[in-house]
Amino acid sequence: MPIAPMPAISPYNRLGAAYIQGMKHLAAPVLALSLIASPLAAQDEEPPSLMEQGAKLFLEGLMKEMEPALQELESMTDEIEPMLKDFAAQMGPALTDLMGKVEDWSVYHPPEMLENGDIILRRKTPEEIQKIEEANPEIDL
Structure with a gap:
């Protein structure tokens, strides 16, 4: 079979050939980097117990x-x-x-509702407050 003659190289073909040659030089480093950067194959997980x-x-x-x-x-x-x-x-x-x-809610008893519907908050006596403080001493953290 006879070999066909090569067509004349136009300026566009020369640029294309130069582009392809440059790409060939980049192909190996790009391939190497892609293999390095890709995640390693995951090991098979054990089935759940x-x-x-x-x-x-x-x-x-x-x-x-x-x-x-x-x-x-x-x-x-x-x-x-x-x-x-x-x-x-x-x-x-x-x-x-x-x-x-109200600055400190701990010095008051829980709210109470009177028979007429009023709600009152009774303040604890100093003795009651002292008993609570003695029962729950402060803890330094």
């Missing part, structure tokens, strides 16, 4: 059992959220004022 499988199955079953209760809780919180926002909007200023007046 029977204890791990049992724990996983237990937790999956627990999640399935809890799902209806969690959905019910979510719907209940959706109902309560507007009421809590309204409560915070109405009571927020009064609670802020009360927090500014």
Whole structure:
């Protein structure tokens, strides 16, 4: 079979040939860097033990059992959220004022509701405060 004559080299072919020659010189370093930078083949993991499988199955079953209760809780919180926002909007200023007046809540008894509906906060006597301080000494950390 006769060999076909080579076509005349145009300036575009010369640039293309030079580009390809440059790429050939870059191919080896790029290949070497890609092999170095690629993650090593991961070792095969051992299958989970029977204890791990049992724990996983237990937790999956627990999640399935809890799902209806969690959905019910979510719907209940959706109902309560507007009421809590309204409560915070109405009571927020009064609670802020009360927090500014009370420096230490530990010197007060829990709130009490009287028969007429009033809520009172009784201050502890100095003797009661002293007993609490003696029972719970401060700890230096």
